[in-house]
Amino acid sequence: MLDKIGIAKRIAQEVKDKYYVNLGIGIPTLVANYVNPSIEVEFQSENGVLGMGPFPFEGEEDPDLINAGKQTITTLAGASFFDSAMSFGMIRGRHVHLTILGAMEVAQNGDIANWKIPGKMVKGMGGAMDLVASAENIIVAMMHTNKHGDSKLLKSCTLPLTGVGCVKKIVTNLAVLEIVDDSFLLLEKAPGVSIDDIRNATEGNLTVPDIVPDMTV
């Protein structure tokens, strides 16, 4: 079974040379730390920066330089700033190749719910609805089950939707899965995890090929 770092490391393998990538808050933010250093990648933050770098050294924080999580950041060589309309133009216009974000639920048809729990304080969708509706390729990073042990990979979402039919791939603590023909196709399993473990933790349709390799992280 993987921890959050393990999930981030596995997703980092999906980031390819020359990709522009938008990372959501939480596990997705960690992905930047594990991308192959020999490839060329730029990270976009939807508040208006391309070419985002690591956190600043202590004492070098700039209040005018933050990411979408409102954290202080730095920029790398080749970086640029732009306004919010242009930022979402990049996203909606499919110039950003890959979006990695977290989710509360994913359905076997690719629907995603990650912004609202009825009866709880709603903080808002931020840029998530724009990102999931537009991105060419969306990978969800999440735990396979919630803290009550219930599956987050469902036949259909029970929570209010963020987007419909948009998720392509999911990396969880148990498995890598792809959405194919209204089913979760099992691509890889985490080390030490059995196919039965994954089956038991997946409420939606699960397609299991003859050979399911272990993830390498």
Added chain:
Amino acid sequence: MISKKVKDVKEALIGVKDGMTLMLGGFGLCGIPENAIGELVQLGVNNLTCISNNAGVDDFGLGLLLQGRQIKKMISSYVGENDEFERQMLSGELEVELTPQGTLAEKCRAAQTGFPAFYTPAGYGTEVADGKETREFNGKMYVLEEAFKADFSFVKAWKGDEAGNLIFKGTARNFNPCMCGAARITIAEVEELLPAGSLDPNDIHVPGIFIQRIFQGTNYEKRIEQRTVRPKE
């Protein structure tokens, strides 16, 4: 040169009244019009509808207007990090219209550039699209979203000149350029106000035509919401 310069924040905010719809730039606490917000508190105007990506924190940014119950309705994409906001929202004192962030930016830009509405894929199939017209283009579904209508727009820039030309710094740019000229009257506050001719026309991010009033801001606090650092090796 057409001068847009006014002497201070008091002169800049003449005409702001109860019940108006205001746009305010900024992302979190980054690039917010601190001086204009301070003056709105002083004026005590209320029943305001505020269009802003976020709603500040309890004791800064738009949180200051929430403390005085000056806001009737917020139109935002994300409103976390604010306990007073949560209290007013749950008690029904405050109306909240949550809008996807890219849609929010585009509704500003549509108002700025004369489009009554536009189609976006964001929110299709979700509750955001409830009651809105949808349409298929090239096999994909889109939602019709209308341009905002606002009375005043408050933006914050790094440098500006008397002609109202603006230059922003870093990610403090965010929603500010989209809100220029998107309301009946746009008021820009700047960290450094220079005579016309001091800024290279090549460097201007927003031309002064979109600005009605510009003033030299004072005492910027520029609070950091999440101070994240790495240790020096």
